[in-house]
Amino acid sequence: MILRTVALAKRYxxxxxxxxxxxxxPEGSVFGLVGPNGAGKTTLLSIIAGLRRPSSGEVHLxxxxxxxxxxxxxxxxxxxxxxxxxxxxxGSLSGRLPTDARxxxxxxxxxxxxxxxxxxxxxxxxxxxxxxLATAVVGEPRLxxxxxxxxxxDPAGRVEVLDLVARFGSRTTVLFSxxxxxxxxxxxxxxxxxxxxxxxxxxxxxxxxxxxxxxTWRIRLRGPTAPLLVALRATTWVRRAEEIAPATVxxxxxxxxxxxxxxxxxxxxxxxxxxxxEPVGADLETAFLDIIAASDASGGI
Amino acid sequence: xxxxxxxxxxxxxxxxxxxxxxxxxxxxxxxxxxxxxLPRLVAHAGDGIQVIVPPAVPPDGITAYLHNxxxxxxxxxxxxxxxxxxxxxxxxxxxxxxxxVLRPAQLMLTRYVPVTLVTMAAFVAGTMVAWYxxxxxxxxxxxxxxxxxxxxxxxxxxxxxxxVAGATAVVRGxxxxxxxxxxxxxxLPIASAFDVVARWSPSSLADSLDASVRGEAIxxxxxxxxxxxxxxxxxxxxxxxxxxxxxx
Numbered sequence: 104m105i106l107r108t109v110a111l112a113k114r115y116x117x118x119x120x121x122x123x124x125x126x127x128x129p130e131g132s133v134f135g136l137v138g139p140n141g142a143g144k145t146t147l148l149s150i151i152a153g154l155r156r157p158s159s160g161e162v163h164l165x166x167x168x169x170x171x172x173x174x175x176x177x178x179x180x181x182x183x184x185x186x187x188x189x190x191x192x193x194g195s196l197s198g199r200l201p202t203d204a205r206x207x208x209x210x211x212x213x214x215x216x217x218x219x220x221x222x223x224x225x226x227x228x229x230x231x232x233x234x235x236l237a238t239a240v241v242g243e244p245r246l247x248x249x250x251x252x253x254x255x256x257d258p259a260g261r262v263e264v265l266d267l268v269a270r271f272g273s274r275t276t277v278l279f280s281x282x283x284x285x286x287x288x289x290x291x292x293x294x295x296x297x298x299x300x301x302x303x304x305x306x307x308x309x310x311x312x313x314x315x316x317x318x319t320w321r322i323r324l325r326g327p328t329a330p331l332l333v334a335l336r337a338t339t340w341v342r343r344a345e346e347i348a349p350a351t352v353x354x355x356x357x358x359x360x361x362x363x364x365x366x367x368x369x370x371x372x373x374x375x376x377x378x379x380x381e382p383v384g385a386d387l388e389t390a391f392l393d394i395i396a397a398s399d400a401s402g403g404i
Numbered sequence: 405x406x407x408x409x410x411x412x413x414x415x416x417x418x419x420x421x422x423x424x425x426x427x428x429x430x431x432x433x434x435x436x437x438x439x440x441x442l443p444r445l446v447a448h449a450g451d452g453i454q455v456i457v458p459p460a461v462p463p464d465g466i467t468a469y470l471h472n473x474x475x476x477x478x479x480x481x482x483x484x485x486x487x488x489x490x491x492x493x494x495x496x497x498x499x500x501x502x503x504x505v506l507r508p509a510q511l512m513l514t515r516y517v518p519v520t521l522v523t524m525a526a527f528v529a530g531t532m533v534a535w536y537x538x539x540x541x542x543x544x545x546x547x548x549x550x551x552x553x554x555x556x557x558x559x560x561x562x563x564x565x566x567x568v569a570g571a572t573a574v575v576r577g578x579x580x581x582x583x584x585x586x587x588x589x590x591x592l593p594i595a596s597a598f599d600v601v602a603r604w605s606p607s608s609l610a611d612s613l614d615a616s617v618r619g620e621a622i623x624x625x626x627x628x629x630x631x632x633x634x635x636x637x638x639x640x641x642x643x644x645x646x647x648x649x650x651x652x
């Protein structure tokens with residue numbers, strides 16, 4: 104693990120922002136920290152970055168503090184510096200002064216090659232965000248912490264930044280927070296779900312999705328759906344059966360085994376022409392909502 | 405790019421160096437001339453009342469420069485220093501710097517030194533202009549007395565910017581820092597109305613150049629000088645400790 108927190112807690116006056124957070128970030132991973140607004144993501148990242156102190160608990164970094172780079176959700180730079188000067192300054196402060204060739208390559212990779220010698224005061228939000236990512240990686244850190252890197256970006260800007268994160272993630276460990284689940288699903292291989300200041304889940308994204316796959320199938324028919332719906336609703340293993348679109352039925356079983364055993368028989372009994380039967384995969388949103396609901400039910404607040 | 409070069413670029417590209425130097429040099433030109441013409445202006449301003457002002461003597465040129473420049477010049481110096489020294493006024497920018505240095509106090513010192521040196525250099529430049537003008541329109545000033553006076557004034561200017569650094573330990577925003585800094589700089593001369601305070605107050609050093617060029621005793625400034633040096637170091641230490649321990 105490149106980063107580990109032990110029973111991390113943070114209290115602001117009467118508000119408990121973090122409680123007993125045991126985060127483990129594997130080296131080489133792109134770790135997505137997701138959670139609703141106010142879940143404690145920024146507080147957790149700030150403590151990891153050394154910008155705030157925990158009320159209790161510990162942060163264990165397997166790297167020097169100088170090998171950790173941080174980029175906030177809305178990075179700012181001196182408006183009177185050029186992009187090239189900003190990246191050079193970041194590298195110099197990190198103790199790894201980049202060569203001109205490396206500077207050019209990095210700025211080009213961040214899509215700022217043409218704007219390298221422009222003052223950053225005139226940069227758009229997306230350009231500033233990409234510059235922030237370039238300043239984060241110029242020192243070749245072993246851990247990059249990004250707080251909501253796509254917040255407030257337009258769709259095109261989000262895609263550009265996510266592509267950069269994915270590219271940088273192939274060279275170093277990235278820990279990034281977001282409340283945009285599609286972004287996390289797109290670039291992360293490991294996720295942590297923070298709810299009400301508690302780490303409700305952490306682990307590989309694939310495992311999370313598999314754990315939250317519901318025994319649900321989508322059946323496309325050629326013809327009316329009514330006979331199939333009647334046949335399905337007459338069984339004991341069907342929890343839900345409904346027409347979700349013309350000639351398309353979605354059926355949810357009480358459990359996978361019952362569904363796998365009973366679905367074929369129900370289809371045969373209905374006697375309707377079938378175009379396709381496909382399982383409905385889980386997405387991060389489904390998993391996330393399940394985890395948040397479970398957290399709420401257990402009195403997370 | 406080092407932090408030292410960054411701070412020089414900050415002062416140059418934001419034209420802050422021009423603002424500070426401009427104020428002192430402008431009053432360097434205006435002070436001696438206003439002292440020269442003051443008796444005539446006053447004589448013509450009387451509406452049926454005859455006001456007799458003694459003819460200006462050479463030290464009056466330096467006095468006029470000093471009184472004007474240390475008021476407006478200190479104001480500009482406080483504003484420029486606050487703009488540089490408020491490390492945490494803009495949190496995203498603070499994150500950029502704080503996560504890249506070993507200790508944030510390093511940022512405080514590399515910002516304090518250039519802005520203080522620029523203020524000092526501007527004051528010296530303005531004094532040189534005032535000296536030349538005084539020599540032309542009012543008469544000669546003893547150069548050694550002038551230099552001793554300048555040497556006594558410089559620690560006061562370092563104290564002024566240190567007050568701003570100290571203010572950042574109390575407040576975060578630039579405007580609030582300017583307010584606390586200016587409030588302190590203004591309160592000190594008021595408190596110096598009491599002799600016991602005046603004997604030790606750093607603000608007493610503001611008159612040292614005037615006293616020196618008039619040939620008055622300067623040993624009376626040893627107390628304020630000692631307090632100024634100690635207070636400057638203390639305020640900087642406070643600012644550094646707070647910069648190191650403050651949470652964003």
